[in-house]
Amino acid sequence: MGQAQSSTSEIEKNRFLTGAQAIMQSLVEQGVHTIFGYPGGAIMPTYDALYDYQDQLKHILVRHEQGAGHAAQGFARMTNKAGVCMVTSGPGATNLITPIADAMLDSTPMVCIVGQVKGNLLGTDAFQECDVIGMTMPITKWNYQVVDPNEIPDVIAKAFYIAESGRPGPVLIDITRTAQTDVMTVPFSYEKCNSIISYRPRVEPKKEHLQAAADLINAAKKPYILAGHGVLISGGEEELKAFVEKSGAPVATTLLGMSAMDADHPLFVGWPGMHGNYGANVLTNSCDVLIAIGMRFDDRITGDLNTYAKQAKVVHIEIDPSEIDKNVKADAPIVGDAKATLRALLPLIEQKDRSEWRKEFEKYDQEEYEKINKKELFHEGNQIKMGEAVNMLSEKTKGEAVVVTDVGQHQMITNRYYRFKKANSIVTSGGAGTMGFALPAAFGAKVAVPEREVVAVIGDGGFQMTLQELGTIAQSGLPVKIIILNNNFLGMVRQWQELFFDNRYSFVELQNPDFITIAKGFGIAGHTVKDRAELSNSLDTLLNSDKPYLLEIVCEKEENVFPMVPAGGCVTNVRLD
Amino acid sequence: MKTTYTISIFTTNTVGLLNRITIVFTRRRLNIESLTVSETERKGVSRFTIVIKSESREFVEKLVRQIRKITDVLAVFGYLDNEIVFNEIALFKLASPSGGKPIDAKAINLDWNAKVVHFGMDYVVVEKNGTEEEIGEFYQYLKQWDILEYIKSGRVAVGKTEKGLVEYLPEGNWEIV
Numbered sequence: 081m082g083q084a085q086s087s088t089s090e091i092e093k094n095r096f097l098t099g100a101q102a103i104m105q106s107l108v109e110q111g112v113h114t115i116f117g118y119p120g121g122a123i124m125p126t127y128d129a130l131y132d133y134q135d136q137l138k139h140i141l142v143r144h145e146q147g148a149g150h151a152a153q154g155f156a157r158m159t160n161k162a163g164v165c166m167v168t169s170g171p172g173a174t175n176l177i178t179p180i181a182d183a184m185l186d187s188t189p190m191v192c193i194v195g196q197v198k199g200n201l202l203g204t205d206a207f208q209e210c211d212v213i214g215m216t217m218p219i220t221k222w223n224y225q226v227v228d229p230n231e232i233p234d235v236i237a238k239a240f241y242i243a244e245s246g247r248p249g250p251v252l253i254d255i256t257r258t259a260q261t262d263v264m265t266v267p268f269s270y271e272k273c274n275s276i277i278s279y280r281p282r283v284e285p286k287k288e289h290l291q292a293a294a295d296l297i298n299a300a301k302k303p304y305i306l307a308g309h310g311v312l313i314s315g316g317e318e319e320l321k322a323f324v325e326k327s328g329a330p331v332a333t334t335l336l337g338m339s340a341m342d343a344d345h346p347l348f349v350g351w352p353g354m355h356g357n358y359g360a361n362v363l364t365n366s367c368d369v370l371i372a373i374g375m376r377f378d379d380r381i382t383g384d385l386n387t388y389a390k391q392a393k394v395v396h397i398e399i400d401p402s403e404i405d406k407n408v409k410a411d412a413p414i415v416g417d418a419k420a421t422l423r424a425l426l427p428l429i430e431q432k433d434r435s436e437w438r439k440e441f442e443k444y445d446q447e448e449y450e451k452i453n454k455k456e457l458f459h460e461g462n463q464i465k466m467g468e469a470v471n472m473l474s475e476k477t478k479g480e481a482v483v484v485t486d487v488g489q490h491q492m493i494t495n496r497y498y499r500f501k502k503a504n505s506i507v508t509s510g511g512a513g514t515m516g517f518a519l520p521a522a523f524g525a526k527v528a529v530p531e532r533e534v535v536a537v538i539g540d541g542g543f544q545m546t547l548q549e550l551g552t553i554a555q556s557g558l559p560v561k562i563i564i565l566n567n568n569f570l571g572m573v574r575q576w577q578e579l580f581f582d583n584r585y586s587f588v589e590l591q592n593p594d595f596i597t598i599a600k601g602f603g604i605a606g607h608t609v610k611d612r613a614e615l616s617n618s619l620d621t622l623l624n625s626d627k628p629y630l631l632e633i634v635c636e637k638e639e640n641v642f643p644m645v646p647a648g649g650c651v652t653n654v655r656l657d
Numbered sequence: 658m659k660t661t662y663t664i665s666i667f668t669t670n671t672v673g674l675l676n677r678i679t680i681v682f683t684r685r686r687l688n689i690e691s692l693t694v695s696e697t698e699r700k701g702v703s704r705f706t707i708v709i710k711s712e713s714r715e716f717v718e719k720l721v722r723q724i725r726k727i728t729d730v731l732a733v734f735g736y737l738d739n740e741i742v743f744n745e746i747a748l749f750k751l752a753s754p755s756g757g758k759p760i761d762a763k764a765i766n767l768d769w770n771a772k773v774v775h776f777g778m779d780y781v782v783v784e785k786n787g788t789e790e791e792i793g794e795f796y797q798y799l800k801q802w803d804i805l806e807y808i809k810s811g812r813v814a815v816g817k818t819e820k821g822l823v824e825y826l827p828e829g830n831w832e833i834v
Binding site for chain 1: 668669672673676677680684715718719722723725726728729730731827829
C-alpha cells in the first residue's frame with residue numbers, strides 16, 4: 081500500500097506537462113496575471129489548461145479578437161509590460177492584425193499567443209488555417225511557429241524579452257494544436273530570457289556621443305526639445321524634467337509623448353505636428369539646436385522634410401538605431417534608452433537661462449488663444465464645442481485621469497485641451513491611426529490601473545467600430561468612463577473634404593444609432609447631453625459613477641480643428657482658421 | 658547613375674528568415690539583382706549576399722539599418738564593388754550534334770578560362786567563373802554555337818579586409834564547422 085502510494089507520487093512528480101500546460105506555466109513564471117482572449121478550435125487545448133490556472137491567470141473574454149489586441153495594448157501602455165492576448169487560428173488570428181500593426185507603429189509591447197491547426201495539417205488549407213506567420217512578419221518585432229512542446233518555455237521567455245526590451249513591440253507565437261496537446265519529453269523549466277545573441281539593444285549610450293551632443297546643446301542660444309514616447313516607455317519623466325530645467329530649453333511633447341511633461345510647467349510649449357500648437361510648430365524652424373528624445377520624426381510632425389528645421393543642428397536620442405537619419409539627419413545622434421541617456425547627459429549640460437528664447441513662443445500662444453481657444457471655450461449659444469467639453473473634463477479630473485482617445489478630430493481636440501499633470505496618462509493610436517482603438521484600449525488600461533480614473537474620448541464613427549466591447553466592460557463591472565463626442569460626421573475626413581476637396585462631402589455623414597439605448601442593452605448606464613448649460617452636471621454624473629458609464633455629448637456638427645499644418649506642408653505654414 | 662551595392666547579411670539559421678529579409682526590400686520597392694544564401698564556416702550562421710543597384714548611398718545605408726533591425730540578423734554590411742572580392746558561376750549547355758560545328762574546348766579553356774565539365778551525347782556543359790561582365794562576354798563568344806540553356810548564380814563576395822567572420826559577429830562562442 082505504502083509502496084503503491086509513493087510510486088503514484090513519483091509518477092506525479094515526473095509527469096511531464098502538455099504543451100498547453102507549459103504555456104500556462106510559462107506565463108505564470110513570467111509574471112503574467114492577465115490575458116485578454118477569445119477561444120476557438122485550434123487554441124482549445126490551451127483554454128482547457130487555463131481552466132486549472134484560473135486562480136493564477138485572470139482571463140478576460142472579449143467580444144472580438146481586435147478588442148483583445150487593443151485591450152492588451154491599453155494594458156501595456158499603463159504597465160510598460162507586455163500585454164498578453166490569446167486567440168485561435170484563422171479568423172481569430174487575422175482579427176488581431178490591426179492591433180498588432182498598431183502596436184508595431186506605436187512601440188507597444190504585446191505577446192500574442194495564437195492557436196494553429198494540427199502539425200500534420202500545416203500547409204493543407206485545413207479548416208481555420210491561415211499563414212499567420214507570413215501575414216504578421218512585417219508587423220511584428222518577432223514571430224515564431226511552435227510545433228514541438230519542448231520549445232514552449234524558451235520561446236515564451238524569448239517573446240517577452242523581445243517585446244519588452246529595446247524599442248518595444250508586438251511578438252506573435254503561433255502554436256500548433258499538436259504542440260499544445262503533445263506531452264513534453266523533458267521536464268518543464270522556465271528561465272526568463274535576458275539576452276539574445278542576434279538582438280542587443282543598446283540602453284546605455286556611448287560616452288563619446290554624449291559629449292558631442294552636450295557641446296552642441298551648451299553652445300546653443302535657442303535649443304528646442306521634442307520629447308516623444310520613448311521618454312514614457314523608459315520611465316524617464318523625472319530625467320526629462322531635470323534636463324529641461326537645467327538647459328532652460330523649451331520643450332514640446334509629441335502626441336504619444338504627451339504627459340511626459342507637466343502641462344503647466346513654465347518651459348512646456350505644447351506639441352508640434354499637424355494639429356499641434358502654433359508656436360511649437362513655427363519655432364521648430366527658428367531654433368538652433370533641435371533635441372529629439374525618444375521620437376522618430378513622423379511625417380505628421382515634420383510635414384515637408386525639405387523645409388523642416390534646416391537651420392538647426394539636430395541631437396537625436398533614440399533606442400532604435402534604424403530611426404537615426406531615417407527622416408531627419410542627426411548632427412549628434414545618440415543610440416540609447418531615453419532615461420539612461422538623459423541621466424548620463426545631465427552632468428554634461430550647463431545650467432542656462434534661456435527665458436528670452438522661451439518668450440518667443442508667447443506671442444504665438446497668444447495669437448492661437450485669441451483665434452482658436454477663445455472661440456471654442458467662450459462662445460455664445462447652446463451648442464457644445466468639442467474643445468470646451470474636453471477642457472471641462474480636464475478641469476474636473478484635475479488633469480490626472482488616464483485619457484484614452486480614438487482617432488480623428490476628437491483625438492486632436494483632446495490633446496489640445498486636456499492638460500496632463502501626471503506622467504503616462506495618454507493612450508492613443510498615433511502611428512497607425514486606428515479607429516475603434518479607444519474603447520477596448522480604455523478597458524485594458526483600466527484593468528491595468530483600476531485605481532486611476534480612465535476616460536475614453538471617442539468619436540461617433542470610431543465608437544461604432546468596436547462597440548461590442550461594451551459587453552466586455554459590462555461583464556467586468558470596471559468603471560470605465562466613456563465619452564462620445566458626437567457630431568454625426570466622420571469629422572476629420574469631412575474637415576479635409578471641406579478644406580481640400582472643395583466641400584464635396586463624400587460619404588462622411590452618419591445616421592447614428594441611439595447610443596444610450598445601445599449602452600443600456602449591454603447593461604451600461606448613460607445619458608445624452610446637448611445643451612451647454614448641462615455639460616458640467618453631465619460630466620459630474622459620468623465621473624461620479626462607480627460603474628461603467630457612457631456620456632454622449634452632442635457637438636456642433638461642422639467644427640474644424642485648428643491650428644493645422646496641411647499634409648506635407650512646411651511647419652511655419654500654419655492655418656489658424 | 659545607379660551604383661551596384663553588395664549587401665552581406667549574417668544571420669542565425671532560422672526558418673522564414675529569407676522572407677523577413679526580402680520584405681525589407683519589397684516595402685521599399687527595391688529590385689534584388691541577385692541573391693545567394695549559404696552556410697558559413699561557423700556553426701548556425703548563414704550568410705546572405707544580395708546585390709542591388711541604387712542611385713543613393715543614403716538609401717542603401719537606411720536599408721542596411723532596417724535589415725539589422727530584424728531580430729535574427731547578426732550583422733549587415735553594404736559594400737561597393739571595389740571593397741570586395743566577388744564572383745559568379747555560370748553553366749552553359751551547348752548543342753554539339755555530330756556533323757555540327759565542333760566545340761573548341763581548348764580555346765574555352767585557355768582563352769576564356771572556362772572548362773567543359775560534362776560531355777553528353779549531343780551536347781556539352783561548360784562552366785565559367787567570373788564577374789558578370791566576364792560571363793557576359795563569354796556568352797557572346799558562345800553564341801556561335803546553339804545555346805540550349807544558360808544559368809548564372811548570384812554573386813558571392815568577401816570583404817577586402819584581414820578580418821574573419823567572427824570579428825563581424827556579436828561576441829559569442831562561434832564554433833567552427
